[in-house]
Amino acid sequence: MRLSRIRLHWVEVPLHEPFRISSGEIRVRCSILVELLANGTSGWGEAAPMPGPVYSVETPESTWEFLRKKLLPGFLDRPELDPTRCFGRLEEFPGEPFAKAAVEGAVWDLRAQQESKPLWALLGGSGQALPSGAAIGLMPTPEDLLDRVARFLAEGYRRIKIKIAPGHDVELVAAVRSRFGGIPLMVDANAAYRLEDLPVFRELDQHGLMMVEQPLAREALEEHAELQRALRTPLCLDESADSLEAVERILRLHSARIINIKVQRLGGLEPARRVHDVLRKARIPCWLGTMPELGIASAQGLHLGTLPNFAFPTDVEASARWYLGDIITPPIEVPRDGLIRLADGPGMGYRVDPEKVARYRLRVEEFVP
Numbered sequence: 001m002r003l004s005r006i007r008l009h010w011v012e013v014p015l016h017e018p019f020r021i022s023s024g025e026i027r028v029r030c031s032i033l034v035e036l037l038a039n040g041t042s043g044w045g046e047a048a049p050m051p052g053p054v055y056s057v058e059t060p061e062s063t064w065e066f067l068r069k070k071l072l073p074g075f076l077d078r079p080e081l082d083p084t085r086c087f088g089r090l091e092e093f094p095g096e097p098f099a100k101a102a103v104e105g106a107v108w109d110l111r112a113q114q115e116s117k118p119l120w121a122l123l124g125g126s127g128q129a130l131p132s133g134a135a136i137g138l139m140p141t142p143e144d145l146l147d148r149v150a151r152f153l154a155e156g157y158r159r160i161k162i163k164i165a166p167g168h169d170v171e172l173v174a175a176v177r178s179r180f181g182g183i184p185l186m187v188d189a190n191a192a193y194r195l196e197d198l199p200v201f202r203e204l205d206q207h208g209l210m211m212v213e214q215p216l217a218r219e220a221l222e223e224h225a226e227l228q229r230a231l232r233t234p235l236c237l238d239e240s241a242d243s244l245e246a247v248e249r250i251l252r253l254h255s256a257r258i259i260n261i262k263v264q265r266l267g268g269l270e271p272a273r274r275v276h277d278v279l280r281k282a283r284i285p286c287w288l289g290t291m292p293e294l295g296i297a298s299a300q301g302l303h304l305g306t307l308p309n310f311a312f313p314t315d316v317e318a319s320a321r322w323y324l325g326d327i328i329t330p331p332i333e334v335p336r337d338g339l340i341r342l343a344d345g346p347g348m349g350y351r352v353d354p355e356k357v358a359r360y361r362l363r364v365e366e367f368v369p
């Protein structure tokens with residue numbers, strides 16, 4: 001297989017509503033798509049960093065510049081189209097996991113299409129349907145939150161995750177519990193608390209939550225271990241689990257009992273699969289988180305999410321949950337039973353729709369060997 005060219009697309013898809021977490025909010029999903037063309041086939045990958053310093057040091061601008069100036073010219077010099085080896089080649093360039101995940105995802109997609117196999121088969125997954133959970137950002141009032149919970153439960157979502165922040169935590173959980181009883185419920189703090197907030201977590205501990213996600217700072221692994229020892233509720237680490245080395249450290253310190261695997265943050269499907277394998281060996285279950293991404297990275301994540309150690313509902317939701325449109329056909333759908341069934345077909349099954357890419361595209365650039 002010979003790489004004939006690479007196209008880089010900058011797309012912006014408006015959201016139905018702002019996505020709010022404890023550190024900021026976004027109103028459009030800006031994604032950078034990598035299209036690798038070889039032997040008449042396009043393999044697609046997606047980088048989905050958040051704009052501004054909301055979540056990570058990587059932004060759409062920095063990812064775009066890194067791809068066009070460094071990663072793609074370097075990759076074109078010596079392309080590695082074996083997806084299990086591509087990550088090693090990309091690691092020759094320091095940092096920038098979002099950009100690498102886009103290139104690596106495109107290489108996996110290309111290979112799966114070339115072999116006429118679904119992506120999950122190449123990754124070692126089962127291809128089974130995945131339970132989907134709805135994530136609800138910080139809402140203006142508790143009533144708004146309860147309305148959302150009611151809506152998502154009616155739509156079929158298999159668990160509810162609510163974002164919390166200091167001063168907006170225990171009473172929200174108590175309100176959801178008193179209205180909806182023992183539904184599968186979890187909270188995500190996005191690192192907004194400190195160990196001194198232990199009394200808050202002791203109260204949350206009374207509410208039978210599935211897990212508390214990333215209560216403390218990213219680097220606070222000892223503190224997470226201490227907090228975990230004080231609670232019955234499992235802690236789940238997300239922001240902290242940003243590399244295989246970090247995950248190994250989390251395991252050594254017993255900082256958490258669950259890990260949120262984000263393909264973007266880990267730099268691709270292969271590094272994410274390695275983290276999955278290490279966790280499986282350590283008997284620490286994981287689940288698939290999101291940025292949230294558009295259809296390409298979401299679909300590829302869903303394929304990975306059928307590996308055996310993914311044990312909780314995924315954060316991947318229906319395309320229509322966030323976006324006024326998506327760039328794949330069919331869109332990702334969550335039916336009334338809350339189980340996402342992967343689209344059939346080689347590669348990711350879903351087809352990237354060139355008309356939709358063109359509709360939402362702000363910039364495009366082409367690279368030829």
Ligand code: MG
Nearest residue numbers: 188213214238
């Ligand atoms: Mg999270």
